[in-house]
Amino acid sequence: MLPQPIQQFVRVFSRLPLLGPRLATRLALHLISLDRASFQELKNALIQLEALDRCPRCFFLKNENAKLCDICADPRRNPRIIAIVEKETDIMSLEKTHKFSGHYLILGELPEKGVLENIQKSRLQHLHARITQELNGMTDEIIVALNPNSFGDFVAGIINEEFKTGAKKITRLGRGIPTGGEIEFADEETLGSALERRI
Amino acid sequence: MLPQPIQQFVRVFSRLPLLGPRLATRLALHLISLDRASFQELKNALIQLEALDRCPRCFFLKNENAKLCDICADPRRNPRIIAIVEKETDIMSLEKTHKFSGHYLILGELPEKGVLENIQKSRLQHLHARITQELNGMTDEIIVALNPNSFGDFVAGIINEEFKTGAKKITRLGRGIPTGGEIEFADEETLGSALERRI
Numbered sequence: 001m002l003p004q005p006i007q008q009f010v011r012v013f014s015r016l017p018l019l020g021p022r023l024a025t026r027l028a029l030h031l032i033s034l035d036r037a038s039f040q041e042l043k044n045a046l047i048q049l050e051a052l053d054r055c056p057r058c059f060f061l062k063n064e065n066a067k068l069c070d071i072c073a074d075p076r077r078n079p080r081i082i083a084i085v086e087k088e089t090d091i092m093s094l095e096k097t098h099k100f101s102g103h104y105l106i107l108g109e110l111p112e113k114g115v116l117e118n119i120q121k122s123r124l125q126h127l128h129a130r131i132t133q134e135l136n137g138m139t140d141e142i143i144v145a146l147n148p149n150s151f152g153d154f155v156a157g158i159i160n161e162e163f164k165t166g167a168k169k170i171t172r173l174g175r176g177i178p179t180g181g182e183i184e185f186a187d188e189e190t191l192g193s194a195l196e197r198r199i
Numbered sequence: 200m201l202p203q204p205i206q207q208f209v210r211v212f213s214r215l216p217l218l219g220p221r222l223a224t225r226l227a228l229h230l231i232s233l234d235r236a237s238f239q240e241l242k243n244a245l246i247q248l249e250a251l252d253r254c255p256r257c258f259f260l261k262n263e264n265a266k267l268c269d270i271c272a273d274p275r276r277n278p279r280i281i282a283i284v285e286k287e288t289d290i291m292s293l294e295k296t297h298k299f300s301g302h303y304l305i306l307g308e309l310p311e312k313g314v315l316e317n318i319q320k321s322r323l324q325h326l327h328a329r330i331t332q333e334l335n336g337m338t339d340e341i342i343v344a345l346n347p348n349s350f351g352d353f354v355a356g357i358i359n360e361e362f363k364t365g366a367k368k369i370t371r372l373g374r375g376i377p378t379g380g381e382i383e384f385a386d387e388e389t390l391g392s393a394l395e396r397r398i
Contacts, residue, residue, distance in 0.1 A: 001269055001294055003262050005247040012244040018226055027217055029287050032251050045211040046245055048204040052231050063202050070200055088228050095200050
């Protein structure tokens with residue numbers, strides 16, 4: 001009974017893990033009720049996301065025409081300290097503390113089950129290559145900035161094993177963060193001391 | 200630190216009442232991680248919403264090139280029974296019951312405060328004109344299908360007053376205990392109506 005364009009919108013948008021059919025329907029109805037200028041602004045904002053790309057070095061986001069992301073391209077940052085994070089929002093949270101001026105590697109969202117997916121394995125290999133080619137095979141520090149839960153611990157174990165000859169030290173974020181919590185939701189203070197007291 | 204297109208996306212999409220900045224950020228990051236075909240599909244679904252319009256008779260949605268919405272255009276439906284609803288999703292809920300084959304009027308979302316906005320007043324006037332022009336000034340029934348709360352009651356009072364000479368009867372949705380509900384948890388008001396309107 002709803003016109004086909006709405007049905008199509010709901011079908012496509014409710015596939016996104018964050019929405020679901022009810023929210024997608026309400027979103028469609030809200031979008032239709034907007035004036036033309038607001039709608040155009042939303043449409044353009046979506047279209048502009050196409051101009052984004054992943055940094056080939058750390059897998060953070062960059063503009064299509066830039067070679068590296070802003071972080072990798074920043075000469076004031078120390079490339080010998082590398083924080084391994086799960087996702088983009090974790091970088092954003094860590095950056096907000098202003099207590100870290102190293103580089104990153106985004107591992108990609110970890111699966112629920114206790115095995116690494118191919119994408120994560122290949123990104124770790126990529127870090128290996130980066131350390132070999134750019135840092136003569138040895139970096140100063142790898143900070144495993146994964147959520148402090150049992151799967152994070154498991155992946156930290158893998159990283160410890162794989163990089164024991166490629167990093168002078170391998171640390172984790174201090175357990176200022178409550179076990180079972182998520183980096184994304186930690187306040188800056190907690191996250192800051194977790195960085196200072198990394199173990 | 201996030202590239203400008205994401206910041207812009209978050210700025211624009213977090214203005215939507217259903218999203219907010221955190222969800223908008225996660226949505227942007229998710230959209231970027233999609234493959235090109237899925238992204239195009241989402242983009243096209245959004246763009247297609249532009250091809251929608253409101254039905255000039257009941258204010259439900261219709262395709263741009265259709266004269267009326269599917270409901271108003273359906274000759275099997277009875278135009279002399281008109282349900283006044285707040286929003287599109289209410290029509291969808293009522294249609295799912297398969298127990299109503301009349302027409303509708305969408306009033307638009309009622310404000311929090313106890314006064315009708317101009318859009319609602321003009322839509323009621325519009326219904327007046329519809330009854331005068333299409334139904335010789337008198338319709339069989341107006342069903343006030345507004346949420347059963349005190350503001351719904353207030354608006355129902357206004358509608359009663361305005362259409363007392365334009366409708367043979369004006370009804371509201373029956374009140375009682377929802378199917379599957381429990382007497383123990385019903386509030387007094389609901390239980391009172393259930394007693395008064397027992398079947």
